[in-house]
Amino acid sequence: MSDGTTGRPDETSHVLARVADEVVPALAARLEASGLGELEIRHDGWRVRLRRSALPAAPEPVAGRTADPAPGSPAAPARRHALSPGVGYFTPSEKTPVGRAVRNGDALGWVDVLGVRQEVVAPHDGTVARILAEPGQAVEYGQELVVVDPARGNA
Amino acid sequence: MFQRILIANRGEIALRVLRACRRLGISPVVAYSEADRDTRAVQLADEAICIGPAEARRSYLSAASVISAALVTGCDAIHPGYGFLSEDDAFAETTRAHGLTFIGPPPNVLERFASKAGTRALLAAHGLPTVPGSQGMLRDDDHALAEAERIGYPVLLKPSAGGGGRGMRMVRTARELQQAITICRSEARAAFGDDSLYLEKWLEENHHVEVQVVVDRFGNGIHVGERDCSVQRRHQKVVEESPSLALDDGRRAALLETAIRSVVAAGYESVGTLEFLVDGNGDYYFIEINCRIQVEHPVTEMRSGIDLVAEQIRIAAGEPLSIRQEDVRLDGHAIELRINAEDAAHDFRPQAGLVERYLAPGGPGVRMDSHLFAGYEVPPYYDSLLGKLIVWGPDRPAAIERARAALDELVVDGLVTNIPFHRALLRSEPFLAGSFTTNLLDRVGAAAFLAAENG
Incomplete structure (x- = not known):
């Protein structure tokens, strides 16, 4: 899966956080304004592509790499994103809005795969920091859906 | 569309x-x-x-x-x-x-052709010859002997409940049959809890010949010639070519004609392949149908110029067949070599890993269908097919020449492939003579071919 970056783990984590927090929203706004179907940026071996999904109006972020970013510090868990368990339509849970403390394994929403709900679960204890997909948005397997911040968690 | x-x-x-x-x-x-x-x-x-x-x-x-x-x-x-x-x-x-x-075929058509036994019965009823066998299960020794006599020795004694070759016995004489029945029955009872046995004719040295068909939902069907897939290892095809050397022109025409007629009559739809065993006399027996596009379809495309995948898509979209049988032209000779990540010198052990360098062959009559590129990582999770080298020539010797030259151009560095085995195969006597039968490679082993190449 690696496509050439040799950054140290803390660098990788930092870049990933920046991509999630700054780059994706900025690109999403630009994509919205442009009327284009797709936008892609490449930088330092990273690739971020945004594409309007077929059904919902919201743009669908597709990170060049997903899953298992390296830990930010020795104390942090290996992953800070809850990933999509399948391909289908995402619905975030009303019980776990941004700011809510969650435990490892808690349901943060579900993905509807042909009528079967597959749970999106918290990868570790922490606080829901950001929900990356809109209700009803089409998502793919392994897509990052919810950022769970371990720093402010009750772990 | x-x-x-x-x-x-x-x-x-x-x-x-x-x-x-x-x-x-x-x-x-x-x-x-x-x-x-x-x-x-x-x-x-x-x-x-x-x-x-x-x-x-x-x-x-x-x-x-x-x-x-x-x-x-x-x-x-x-x-x-x-x-x-x-x-x-x-x-x-x-x-x-x-x-x-x-x-692909509509669901009801797929269902109709899902069972091998059912498909054989269905297509036999529409005129396809199948491997001769006993009428139902063997009642007793006398019934077995009479049936074996009718079918002709050697025969294969098979348990009804078995599968994948388990519990089968080949017998050459009436005396062997009498001895084998007792053993087979007790084995089958122990293994499957069912001691029913039946007989099938044993086809000793056979070629695997298959017929490519294309049928639309309006009942228009064409055949696009045959492919010979007799170079096999444990029932896995290694090389495919067209036309087959196992058939003379008369039998070829009869096979193709019977195949398309019966499959259209049985209500097939989409591209498909009917597989046959051809014995040393050139007699053919239907064994099964493949309701899909096959790995070796380019062999047929090279001879006919028909894009079989495009036809398959058009038919699924409900379009009528755009080609009539009389418009199908089959030219020259085509050969496909399956390039696999396998170590022929070590029992064809599958390989995975990084492709460091990949250079595809080219030139007239050469087609390389492959997903490889330098830097591609062959994953260990799936089959070992790296690509297919397909060559065409005006006749078989010309096609073989092109295959050799193309193999010499082909470079896949970084992992072990079966390219050396193909080189050896293309120089081997049985391949050159067209006498390759389906069990030859398993009987002789890859080492014999590789040794001849290195020696």
């Missing part, structure tokens, strides 16, 4: 279907597993969607994931390629239930 097709497969066939989509002006979407993220099909698609982890059961074999991927990407049809879900009638039915088209 379809607007957008989900390609639910990987490797070279995903690329092949993608190319057919481009030719027909259809937007291709590629469904991929996590292990196939960095592949050519994903890069070349209009859209790519990850459907699951590397494990095929949760990605390429997951009907729900594949259909859901087609729905969320706005596709109107699914191309299953070969293997995986390509002949799964339940998947085809579910696909239709979600308002999508399965590119």
Whole structure:
């Protein structure tokens, strides 16, 4: 899966956080304004592509790499994103809005795969920091859906 | 015609279907597993969607994931390629239930041809010769002897409940048969709890010859000649060619004609392949039908100029066949070599790893269907097919010459492949003489071929 970056783990984590927090929203706004179907940026071996999904109006972020970013510090868990368990339509849970403390394994929403709900679960204890997909948005397997911040968690 | 097709497969066939989509002006979407993220099909698609982890059961074999991927990407049809879900009638039915088209035979046709025994009976009723056997189960020794006499020795004594060759015995005389029946019955009773036995004619040295058919839903059908796939290792095809040397012109014409007539009469639809065993006398026996596009379809494309995948898509879209039988022209000779990540010197052990260098052969009459590129990582999760080298020549010696030259151009560095084995095979006496039979490679072993090449 690696496509050439040799950054140290803390660098990788930092870049990933920046991509999630700054780059994706900025690109999403630009994509919205442009009327284009797709936008892609490449930088330092990273690739971020945004594409309007077929059904919902919201743009669908597709990170060049997903899953298992390296830990930010020795104390942090290996992953800070809850990933999509399948391909289908995402619905975030009303019980776990941004700011809510969650435990490892808690349901943060579900993905509807042909009528079967597959749970999106918290990868570790922490606080829901950001929900990356809109209700009803089409998502793919392994897509990052919810950022769970371990720093402010009750772990 | 379809607007957008989900390609639910990987490797070279995903690329092949993608190319057919481009030719027909259809937007291709590629469904991929996590292990196939960095592949050519994903890069070349209009859209790519990850459907699951590397494990095929949760990605390429997951009907729900594949259909859901087609729905969320706005596709109107699914191309299953070969293997995986390509002949799964339940998947085809579910696909239709979600308002999508399965590119292949309609679900009811797939269901009709799902059972091997049922298909043999169905096509036999429509005039195809099948391997001669006893009428039902053997009642007792006298019945067995009478049936064996009628079929002609040698015969194969088979337990009804077995499968995959388990518990079978070949007998050459009446005396051997009497002894074998007692043993076979007690073995079958112990192994399967059922001691019913039946007889089938034993075809000792046989060629595997198959007929490519294309049938639309209006009952128009054509055959596109035959392919000889007698170079096999443990029932896996290694080399395919057309025409077959096992048939003279008269028998070839009869085989092709009978095959297309019976399959149309039995209500088949889509591209398909009827497989036959051909014995030393040139007599042919139907064994099974493949309701999909096959790995070796380019052999037929090279001789006919017909794009079989495009035809398959058109037929699934409900279009009538655009070609009549009299328009089918089969020229020259074509050979396909399956290039596998396998170590022929060590029992064809499958290989995985980084392709450090990849250089494809070229020139007139040379076609390389492959998903390889330098830097591609061959994953360990799927089959070992790296690509197919297909050559065409005006006659067989010319095709073999081109195959040799193309093999010398082909470079796959970084992992062990069966390229050296193909080199040896193309110089071997049985291949050159066209006398290769389906059990030869297993009987003689790869080492004999490799030794001859090195010596």
